[in-house]
Amino acid sequence: MAAIVSVENLRKVYDSGFEALKGVDLEIREGEILALLGPNGAGKTTLISTICGITRPTSGRVTVAGHDVVTDYRASRRLIGLVPQEITLEPFTKVMVAARFTRGLFGKAPDDAYIERLLRQLSLWDKREAMTKELSGGMKRRVLIAKALAHQPRILFLDEPTAGVDVDLRKSMWEVVEALRADGVTIILTTHYIEEAEAIADRIAVINGGRILLVEEKDRLMRRMGRKELTIELQCPIDAIPETLAAFELVRGEDGQTLTYSYDRAAERTGIVTLLSALSEAGLVLRDLQTRQNSLEDIFVGLVREEA
Numbered sequence: 413m414a415a416i417v418s419v420e421n422l423r424k425v426y427d428s429g430f431e432a433l434k435g436v437d438l439e440i441r442e443g444e445i446l447a448l449l450g451p452n453g454a455g456k457t458t459l460i461s462t463i464c465g466i467t468r469p470t471s472g473r474v475t476v477a478g479h480d481v482v483t484d485y486r487a488s489r490r491l492i493g494l495v496p497q498e499i500t501l502e503p504f505t506k507v508m509v510a511a512r513f514t515r516g517l518f519g520k521a522p523d524d525a526y527i528e529r530l531l532r533q534l535s536l537w538d539k540r541e542a543m544t545k546e547l548s549g550g551m552k553r554r555v556l557i558a559k560a561l562a563h564q565p566r567i568l569f570l571d572e573p574t575a576g577v578d579v580d581l582r583k584s585m586w587e588v589v590e591a592l593r594a595d596g597v598t599i600i601l602t603t604h605y606i607e608e609a610e611a612i613a614d615r616i617a618v619i620n621g622g623r624i625l626l627v628e629e630k631d632r633l634m635r636r637m638g639r640k641e642l643t644i645e646l647q648c649p650i651d652a653i654p655e656t657l658a659a660f661e662l663v664r665g666e667d668g669q670t671l672t673y674s675y676d677r678a679a680e681r682t683g684i685v686t687l688l689s690a691l692s693e694a695g696l697v698l699r700d701l702q703t704r705q706n707s708l709e710d711i712f713v714g715l716v717r718e719e720a
């Protein structure tokens with residue numbers, strides 16, 4: 413897949429002297445869903461704002477479909493829809509009017525049939541004549557999405573789109589994202605709900621302290637870093653792990669009745685068979701066994717902690 417957004421050695425130093433981006437390189441592929449994960453203050457919003465041409469880079473270069481976001485701002489911005497983290501809406505503007513107006517801002521010819529389809533897809537059609545101040549927080553968020561999509565952008569940035577949104581609405585938002593992907597729209601999202609990123613993203617980028625730590629296909633990342641845990645429940649509690657089992661680096665539960673073994677699920681030999689016979693040789697009787705797969709959240713927390 414070709415890159416639609418290309419970020420080269422991007423640095424951003426704010427007027428305060430704070431360096432929020434420290435040489436970021438990133439290629440966003442056309443048609444993909446890229447989840448940008450990072451702890452608070454990592455630089456996600458700064459990166460997105462710079463790609464969208466809202467924040468000026470200190471050095472480095474960003475192009476969107478070949479257009480430089482600084483020297484060719486209008487052409488690049490027209491291709492982008494941005495759903496900001498903060499809710500910024502004119503309180504007295506009606507939903508339909510807001511969507512139509514935003515489309516006009518980007519120089520697109522009016523297309524009420526498209527706006528209607530969009531509002532229906534976002535379950536806002538019934539509210540089209542309502543003023544934005546009369547809407548709930550979740551509905552306001554959907555209006556932001558409608559406004560971001562009103563000019564039919566090829567790239568959509570969603571900065572924390574589901575913050576403060578209830579479970580049902582979150583689900584319906586992800587359905588909208590899936591439908592956009594099916595239409596070929598490239599989607600970049602930041603979210604603190606890592607399990608959502610795990611479910612929906614094609615690739616994961618992790619940013620911390622203004623640096624990209626990794627960019628990788630989600631499935632590869634899960635295979636590469638996804639460790640598995642085997643929890644062994646014993647028939648009787650033990651005070652200490654027998655010496656003969658030291659090599660397995662087991663962790664004894666507080667009750668003395670469970671032992672946890674971590675292994676690399678990608679490895680050819682997991683060591684489980686050897687472990688089980690060593691347990692039996694040590695005279696331990698098993699009551700139950702359970703396995704658990706590392707989630708993207710575990711991987712993320714591990715990566716960011718390693719950096720700290």
Ligand SMILES: Nc1ncnc2c1ncn2[C@@H]1O[C@H](COP(=O)(O)OP(=O)(O)OP(=O)(O)O)[C@@H](O)[C@H]1O
Nearest residue numbers: 426428430432450451452453454455456457458459
């Ligand atoms: N206008 C500004 N002036 C000075 N520093 C800023 C400015 N905007 C952001 N920063 C700083 O830059 C760093 C990155 O902020 P940014 O908003 O990009 O992080 P983020 O990853 O989006 O965080 P969050 O998950 O909390 O939204 C933070 O330390 C922040 O305090």
